[in-house]
Amino acid sequence: MANIKPFKAFRPTRDKVHLVASRSYISYTKPDLIRKLDENPFTFLHILNPEYKTDKQSFTNSKGKFEKVKRKFTDFVNQQILIQDKRESYYVYRQIKDGHPYLGIIACASVEDYYSNVIKKHEATITKREKIFKNYLETVQINAEPVCFTYPNHDKIDRITNEKILDRPEYDFTTTDRDRHSFWKIDDVETVAKITAYFSEIKSIYIADGHHRSASSALLGKSLRKADGNPSEEKAYDYFMGYFIPQNCLKIYEFNRLVTTIGDHSVTSFLEAIQDNFEIAYVDGSFFRPEKTHEIGMYIEGKWYCLIPKEGQFKVDDPVKSLDVSILTNHLLSPILRISDLKTDSRVYFKGGLEGIEALKAEVDRGKAKVAFAHYPVSMEQLKTISDANQTMPPKSTWIEPKLRSGLTVYSTK
Numbered sequence: 001m002a003n004i005k006p007f008k009a010f011r012p013t014r015d016k017v018h019l020v021a022s023r024s025y026i027s028y029t030k031p032d033l034i035r036k037l038d039e040n041p042f043t044f045l046h047i048l049n050p051e052y053k054t055d056k057q058s059f060t061n062s063k064g065k066f067e068k069v070k071r072k073f074t075d076f077v078n079q080q081i082l083i084q085d086k087r088e089s090y091y092v093y094r095q096i097k098d099g100h101p102y103l104g105i106i107a108c109a110s111v112e113d114y115y116s117n118v119i120k121k122h123e124a125t126i127t128k129r130e131k132i133f134k135n136y137l138e139t140v141q142i143n144a145e146p147v148c149f150t151y152p153n154h155d156k157i158d159r160i161t162n163e164k165i166l167d168r169p170e171y172d173f174t175t176t177d178r179d180r181h182s183f184w185k186i187d188d189v190e191t192v193a194k195i196t197a198y199f200s201e202i203k204s205i206y207i208a209d210g211h212h213r214s215a216s217s218a219l220l221g222k223s224l225r226k227a228d229g230n231p232s233e234e235k236a237y238d239y240f241m242g243y244f245i246p247q248n249c250l251k252i253y254e255f256n257r258l259v260t261t262i263g264d265h266s267v268t269s270f271l272e273a274i275q276d277n278f279e280i281a282y283v284d285g286s287f288f289r290p291e292k293t294h295e296i297g298m299y300i301e302g303k304w305y306c307l308i309p310k311e312g313q314f315k316v317d318d319p320v321k322s323l324d325v326s327i328l329t330n331h332l333l334s335p336i337l338r339i340s341d342l343k344t345d346s347r348v349y350f351k352g353g354l355e356g357i358e359a360l361k362a363e364v365d366r367g368k369a370k371v372a373f374a375h376y377p378v379s380m381e382q383l384k385t386i387s388d389a390n391q392t393m394p395p396k397s398t399w400i401e402p403k404l405r406s407g408l409t410v411y412s413t414k
Contacts, residue, residue, distance in 0.1 A: 002118055002151070002202045003110040005239060006088040006192050009409040010142075016042050016081060018173040021181070021405040024145060025049070042081055044144065044407030047072045061132050066139035073142060073410075082410065089187040090195050091409055092164045093243065095402045096180040102402040103161055104245030105195065106146055106409050109205075111221035111238050114214060119149070120204050120387035123211040123397075133216035134223070143217070143241035143411040146404055147210030150380075153246045156198045160191060171408075183408065199244070206387050208250055209400040214240070220413070241411035243404055247380050253353030253399040254377040256360055257328065258369035260347050263337055267301050270336070270371075277331040278307040287357045290376040296324055297357070297374030299364050307332075319385045324375050325397050343395050352399035353377060 012020035019042040028036065028045075036043055037052045050068040051057050058065035076082045091106040113119045137143070164184045171183035186192060207214055217240035224237045262270045274280060278296075288297045288304035296307040313331050314321050321330065333339040333348070342348050349369075351359050360372035378398050386393055 002199045002205050003113055004107045004196065004199045004242075004244065005110075006090045006187075006196070007108050007239070007241070007411050008085045008088055009091065009106075009411065010077060010082045010084045011409050012042075012082055012407065013080065014171060017171045017183075017408070018175070020044050020081060021175075021408045024403065024406060027403070047076060047144070048406070061136070063135070063139055066136050069136075070140045070142075073140065082407075084412075085185070085187070087187040088192065089185050090192060092161050092184040092186060093408070094165060094180075094182045095404075096182075097402060100251065100401075102245060102249050102251075103165070104243050104249065105157070105161065106241065106243050107195075107199075108239035108411060109147065109149065109214075109242040111218045111225075111240065113205075114218040115222070117390070118204060119214065120206045120384070121211055121214070122207070122383050122387045122391075122393050124392040125211050125215045129212050130215045130219055133212060134219045137216055137220050137413065138224075141412060141414040143213075143413065145210075145213070145406040146241045146243040146409070147214050147217075148208040148250075148400060148402070148404060149205045149242045149244045150208045150247045150250045151199075151202050151205045151244060153248050154198055154202060157195065158246065160186075160195060160198075181405065181408070204388070205244065206247075206384060208245070208383075209403075210242075236411075237413045239411075240413070241409065245402075250380070251401040252377050252380060252383065253401065254375040255325070255353065255396040255399050256351050256375055257325075257333075257342075257373040257396075258349050258351065258360065258363055259333070259337065259339070259371050259373075260349075260369055261337075262300075262370050265336075270300070271305075273336045274307065274332060277313050277335075278309055281306045281308075287361065288374065289357050290324075290374055293376050293379075294324060294327070295376055296328055298371060299361055299374070300371040302365070319382065319389060320391050320393065323378065323382065323393065323397065325378075325394050328373055328375075329394060350396045354399065354401070 019040055022044045025045065025048045036045055037049060047069060050072040093104060093106050095102045109119065164186060167184060169182045169184050174180045221237045271280060283304040283306050288306060290297050294309055298305045298307055309327050309331060314327050316322055320326055339345050339348055357374055360374055363369045364372050
């Protein structure tokens with residue numbers, strides 16, 4: 001059963017929260033990052049990029065660089081840009097994006113739950129990245145961006161969050177991307193105990209976004225506990241920060257594929273080769289969006305096609321091989337274009353579903369890609385089935401919303 005706990009967050013003062021909280025560091029282009037750092041002295045990006053405008057640069061992923069992140073965080077605390085709550089709390093966070101409300105609870109997830117498989121995973125992690133981020137977390141001793149978890153809908157938890165958002169929020173601000181962010185604190189002992197108890201009734205929670213952060217946090221917790229002589233009492237490192245959102249609030253979008261070349265094939269021979277494994281239908285119109293599982297849109301030389309895998313091309317009872325992204329790789333990209341490893345092959349790149357079908361067409365029309373493939377989104381049931389079976393999806397199978405801000409709450413692991 002899920003073990004979550006409240007914590008004493010470091011968080012921005014009310015007057016500065018809109019300036020401090022930032023998108024994920026990796027989502028910024030270099031020019032955008034420089035502009036943010038130049039124009040905003042309060043952005044959390046200064047903590048994540050502490051060597052901005054310094055002559056001496058540390059090596060990437062070095063302990064020296066990580067220590068500067070820690071010092072910059074301490075500077076923000078000393079300047080009272082970030083203040084720690086005095087009581088252990090749960091935090092209700094709502095993000096409204098394109099009219100859709102995402103409502104969940106920021107809390108701490110258990111390292112033990114990660115290893116005992118109460119926390120379910122659907123994405124494979126890269127050991128090297130796990131270790132680098134584990135070293136980072138060990139040095140900086142904070143979690144600044146929560147892992148996004150989802151769980152089966154629970155009426156009693158919903159009742160608490162829906163009642164809480166009727167109160168005046170601690171924070172309520174809109175960012176330049178037009179997303180609205182609202183935030184409430186729950187610190188009364190009775191409600192905190194109820195939330196903890198209700199989550200303990202939930203058999204499994206699922207990582208929606210943040211597999212590497214989860215793996216690294218669990219690796220660190222295990223390492224520190226061993227070095228500590230396995231103390232009987234709980235330590236801060238036994239937990240890591242998460243955002244827990246019911247599955248009916250979460251949105252899963254497709255991750256579409258673009259390929260820069262079709263090799264020695266002409267368009268005609270390419271279409272002929274595809275017909276071995278797929279039924280092909282020309283689609284009249286400017287855009288085509290798949291409307292159900294096992295419909296794959298393909299755009300090439302100004303035309304849209306609908307591809308439907310022929311009977312017997314995949315095992316219906318195999319939750320991974322029956323994914324449309326697997327079918328495309330196993331029966332088109334690999335045998336026809338010799339593209340089998342989507343993580344390393346430079347001929348393939350991806351666009352998340354939020355960018356739309358129009359973005360795929362534009363990439364092909366301007367010659368950056370030769371062919372584009374549009375998918376129908378993976379369902380929540382598919383994600384859970386794969387996770388429950390301890391299997392993993394191919395790379396870039398899902399685009400999860402909401403995307404969470406860094407620095408809205410910070411959890412200290414020391």
